[in-house]
Amino acid sequence: AGQIPYWRLWSMPYQSKMFLLGHVLLPGLSRWWGYFPGKRIGLGFDLPKGVALEWARWIRHPEGLFGYLPEHNYRKIDAWIRAYSFTDDEMAPEKAVRQLLQRFPRAGIEWRHIDPADLGLEAIGHFGFFKKKRGGALWADLLQWIDAPSLPQKRETDSPLLAQTWTDYKK
Template identity: 40%
Template structure:
């Protein structure tokens, strides 16, 4: 274990345990919170977190309720909702970072759904910088050709049927995601069936996208199946009052054949994309 990394449990407003890992840099004046992608455990981000810590950035990672070390008991009996991952779990971590690091620059890197959840956390308005990585709308209409059919069937048939009969979404059996609590899976599928995504299900006074005014860098990758460029553009546009910088990158920019949805945060890109992210976090 990294001697500068320690595990901490904090509790959201429902007194649900949120398991965090803190990579604390002694020379840091920046604290970075990583909001994970859907069904991705915080351990996936450890390599990048250690890299950031070695370069003078303190990092907090965490597992959402019902995922990884924040799962208490059997997933079949977990009652968490997707919206609570943003307005309770991420919110609790942001508030903790404000209290623990009062004089630090506060940054959140939201990967995929983590970027969506930023707009549901009330304390996101107090952030100094946001990095959106492959953060998108999941509405199936943003995909093209046969991929559009696949996504339509995913949200209209696969998710509803499996969660109904099994009692949770057993995504760990056939994907890179951890299995998802029933309410999380059903809520996500509902959002992804709607062209206006989550915005038709959450009242405007409980969303904070247009209240955030800090600098935002939104990054997407041309070969990312899970985040087509138009879906990323759509979500980025919801941060209407932020200073937005939009970057759409190609594998050829880094002399590689693929990047996709996850590889940018793997050590293969330590000397390229990781350095780019580091610069954006510190700006």
């Protein structure tokens, strides 16, 4: 799931981990090594220096990457968005996903926040949707949505689910 990566949108203990990642690890190690050595320190994968520094800026900004984009570009999107997020995704908590989806006020949003247990799975996580063993159960659902002859004409852009803004979570 995509999200606004602002560190305060995470709950503890992940909030402190995101703070450390965005304020210390990404910028510090990237400048020291010339790239972010994610594999070396057990954080998944390496990143080019520029990407790591950009991610660090997004983590530190309350609006993530949207703090660096002209507002009119994404607010004009008038299309349907099907979004999935997962209760066990430590990299995209529900609050941060909601903040991302709120950036598209003209889009029709169908968002499913899923507990893996509801699908008979132990875990899905951040990248699991793209793996047959974990996310395969949702692929048919997504393909059916994509192949639908037509989507409903009315889009509920004033959905209470997406009614809050990032300022509600600044505390």
